Amino acid sequence: MQKVITTNPYDDDHLHEECAVFGIYGHSEAAALVALGLHALQHRGQEAAGIVTHDGAQFHAHRGIGLVGDIFADRTVIARLKGNVAIGHTRYSTTGEPMLRNVQPLFAELEIGGLAIAHNGNLTNARTVRKELVSNGCIFQSTTDTEIIIHIMATTRGTVVDRLIAALRQVEGAYSLAVMGQDYLIGVRDPYGVRPLVLGQLGDAYIFASETCAFDIIGATYVRDVEPGELIVVDAEGIHSHRPFPVTKSRFCIFEHIYFSKPDSIVDGTSVYEARKRIGIELAREHPVDADVTVPVPDSGVPSAIGFAAESGMSYDLGIIRNHYVGRTFIEPSDEIRHLGVKLKHNANRAVIQGKRVVLVDDSIVRGTTSRKIVEMVRNAGAREVHMRISSPPTTHSCFYGVDTPERDQLLAANHDVEEMRRIIGADSLAFISIDGLYRAMGLSGRNAADPQYCDACFTGDYPLRLTDRLGGNGARQLSLLAESA
Numbered sequence: 060m061q062k063v064i065t066t067n068p069y070d071d072d073h074l075h076e077e078c079a080v081f082g083i084y085g086h087s088e089a090a091a092l093v094a095l096g097l098h099a100l101q102h103r104g105q106e107a108a109g110i111v112t113h114d115g116a117q118f119h120a121h122r123g124i125g126l127v128g129d130i131f132a133d134r135t136v137i138a139r140l141k142g143n144v145a146i147g148h149t150r151y152s153t154t155g156e157p158m159l160r161n162v163q164p165l166f167a168e169l170e171i172g173g174l175a176i177a178h179n180g181n182l183t184n185a186r187t188v189r190k191e192l193v194s195n196g197c198i199f200q201s202t203t204d205t206e207i208i209i210h211i212m213a214t215t216r217g218t219v220v221d222r223l224i225a226a227l228r229q230v231e232g233a234y235s236l237a238v239m240g241q242d243y244l245i246g247v248r249d250p251y252g253v254r255p256l257v258l259g260q261l262g263d264a265y266i267f268a269s270e271t272c273a274f275d276i277i278g279a280t281y282v283r284d285v286e287p288g289e290l291i292v293v294d295a296e297g298i299h300s301h302r303p304f305p306v307t308k309s310r311f312c313i314f315e316h317i318y319f320s321k322p323d324s325i326v327d328g329t330s331v332y333e334a335r336k337r338i339g340i341e342l343a344r345e346h347p348v349d350a351d352v353t354v355p356v357p358d359s360g361v362p363s364a365i366g367f368a369a370e371s372g373m374s375y376d377l378g379i380i381r382n383h384y385v386g387r388t389f390i391e392p393s394d395e396i397r398h399l400g401v402k403l404k405h406n407a408n409r410a411v412i413q414g415k416r417v418v419l420v421d422d423s424i425v426r427g428t429t430s431r432k433i434v435e436m437v438r439n440a441g442a443r444e445v446h447m448r449i450s451s452p453p454t455t456h457s458c459f460y461g462v463d464t465p466e467r468d469q470l471l472a473a474n475h476d477v478e479e480m481r482r483i484i485g486a487d488s489l490a491f492i493s494i495d496g497l498y499r500a501m502g503l504s505g506r507n508a509a510d511p512q513y514c515d516a517c518f519t520g521d522y523p524l525r526l527t528d529r530l531g532g533n534g535a536r537q538l539s540l541l542a543e544s545a
């Protein structure tokens with residue numbers, strides 16, 4: 060019997076952002092606006108979503124498995140989510156079936172009142188802290204790392220802000236949070252600011268979102284980024300900023316600019332689209348090709364390919380057409396037709412490719428499986444030569460800060476040099492932007508190894524935040540070993 064599975068076997072050769080958050084305070088249509096915001100952030104997680112609201116008397120919640128549009132399609136669902144304050148979350152689950160009890164926002168009744176929390180990122184000491192909490196009698200409802208924040212808040216004293224700060228002082232890792240109670244909304248970013256979080260305004264209402272594209276869909280204006288280590292409270296008295304953590308150097312995830320964020324967003328104060336174009340320009344300067352046409356691997360390779368073509372003085376054309384109607388699920392094929400899988404999503408445009416020397420521009424190579432199939436597809440469509448240019452450095456290390464990455468033994472670049480990778484994917488040439496070129500595209504003079512301004516650990520092995528769970532509680536020492544092995 061055929062099984063229904065996700066399309067991942069076909070298109071999973073990318074890293075996956077694991078979550079998006081959205082919160083609004085002070086709007087009578089709060090739930091509907093959160094649903095729209097989550098819809099704009101759907102690229103950050105497609106497995107499950109949820110919304111929690113408060114109407115002045117009680118909390119309301121709805122969570123489901125699937126896409127935002129499906130979960131909130133029934134208008135009676137939004138109608139039930141009454142209130143002027145709301146938060147929402149959309150999630151990409153890393154393993155197996157997503158369990159409903161893990162779908163955020165999480166909610167708990169504390170001594171200080173009900174509290175809901177939505178988290179983008181990953182806590183790197185969650186297992187260690189959880190063990191301690193369980194041995195002290197805490198009973199967990201989910202298997203998410205986020206729940207430890209609620210338990211620590213429940214067992215400390217003071218206001219909600221005091222308790223949240225106390226909890227965040229005990230956790231390590233990456234977090235951008237939207238937190239709400241009956242009469243407040245809080246947005247907070249970890250001291251390194253690994254994951255994005257932006258502040259916006261719609262009339263008198265304040266909004267937190269993972270990216271600014273969520274503001275555009277509801278007509279809100281971008282005010283500014285929540286700063287690394289900043290905690291902003293919105294309540295009836297207005298907006299209050301707290302900086303409870305020691306000042307550290309920001310290490311925003313550079314992969315947000317390369318791939319995760321939507322190109323129409325501004326993150327980290329920079330247009331994602333413009334950053335990607337500049338990366339393409341640097342890539343062309345570092346690794347020029349004598350060829351006829353630049354072809355993006357859609358959609359994420361498009362802005363970099365535009366930059367690459369412009370800098371190379373080469374024509375740019377859509378030599379690969381993407382099928383936009385591939386859902387997240389499909390019938391698992393038999394082995395005989397499995398190799399056709401890549402064509403579910405991409406098809407070569409023979410009219411552009413035939414007889415040409417083609418430069419394909421893509422954002423990354425993870426396992427190399429999709430790249431190999433795309434190169435083969437373009438060759439079969441009549442390309443004379445197929446050159447591959449990648450707008451990120453080789454992905455040699457796993458991410459532990461909120462992005463689903465394979466273990467190192469499955470990362471092509473962790474196990475092969477560029478020439479071997481070229482042979483494996485079957486291209487005539489293969490080149491990646493250098494780490495310095497990437498930093499130049501971000502407006503810097505190159506990577507300062509003593510003080511890099513971004514997290515770039517998946518390219519360098521230089522992990523800025525301790526990996527306590529992963530490395531047996533001795534995260535700091537092990538981090539330097541990982542960096543040495545980079």
Ligand code: SF4
Pocket residue numbers: 253312313314315457458459460461462514515516517518
């Ligand atoms: S390891 Fe890579 S994907 Fe993860 S936060 Fe750092 S730069 Fe981003």
